[in-house]
Amino acid sequence: MKAGIIKSLERKKTTNLYEKYSKIELNNSKITTNWNQLTKKIILMGSSTGGPSALQTVLCSLPENITAPIVIVQHMPSGFTRSLANRLNALADITVKEAEEGDVLEDGTAYIAPGGCQLRINQFGKQVAVQLDHTTTSYTHCPSVDLMFSSASELAEYGKIVVIMTGMGSDGSSGLITLKRSGHVKAxxxxxxSCVVYGMPRAAIATELVDEVVNVEHIAKTILKYL
Structure with a gap:
């Protein structure tokens, strides 16, 4: 009953999302059509309500030798994301850890943004690393999917595989728009x-910039298709 009420509220909140995002225009001159020419890939994931279970389903279906790093924003308060990372690390073949300042992103490792802290992805020479930010307060959520996505838009040499999963609200949609404008994105x-709450995916789909919509148990397979 509770889940039904939440979904009903979400439908009301997102009534105007299609109107809000339906006329987005992209600079097509910046968008690469030959995805396979991009040798570097990064996977970016956002989730909220129902996310821990969805993350377990996806991460536990990825192979240890996956040829990309994974950066995750899961809406959680401070103190909870480390235990989530540790639990997923024990279950998955890939390495899962709570992101730390200066972490250099490595293939086969998933980095979960710490609760109560914003996460950016920055490139330093040939390396891409995590930057944690305790001062930015201009986003509704902390950590914010929008902020993480937007920071990744600066990685010009990388193909970004974006995944938006179950969660209340619309976090991730604005960041997806920024990413798509920069090119090299599969969403x-x-x-x-399969969502517990259909808010975040619904808002993303409303932008008309999502490439595939799949049940949670098929997300890992879809990710691997783009690597």
Whole structure:
């Protein structure tokens, strides 16, 4: 009953999302059509309500030798993301850790943004690293999917595989728009059928910039298709 009420509220909150995002225009001159020419890839994931279970489903379906790093924003308060990372690390073949300042992103490792802290992805020479920010307060969520996505838009040499999963609200949609404007992006949204709350994927789909909509159990397979 509770889940049904939440979904009903989400539908009301997102009534105007299609109107809000339906006329987005992209600078097509910046968008690469030959995805396979991009040798460097990064996977960016955002989730909220119902996210820990969805993350377990996806991360535990990825192979240890996956050829990309994974950066995750899961809406959680400070103190909870480390235990989430440790639990997922024990279950998955890949390495899962709570992100730390200066972490250099490595293939086969998933970095979960610490609760109560903003995460940016910055490039330093040939390396890409995590920058944690305790001062930015201009976003509704901390950590924010929008902020993480937007920071990754500066990685010109990387193909970004974006995944937006179950969660209340619309975090991730503005960041997805920024990413798509920078080019080199494949976007995956979780389907309503498998979401606990269909807010974040619904908002992303409303931008008309999502490439695929799949049930959570098929997200890992879809990610691997783009690597």
């Amino acid at each position: 995956i949204a979780e389907s309503e059928e």
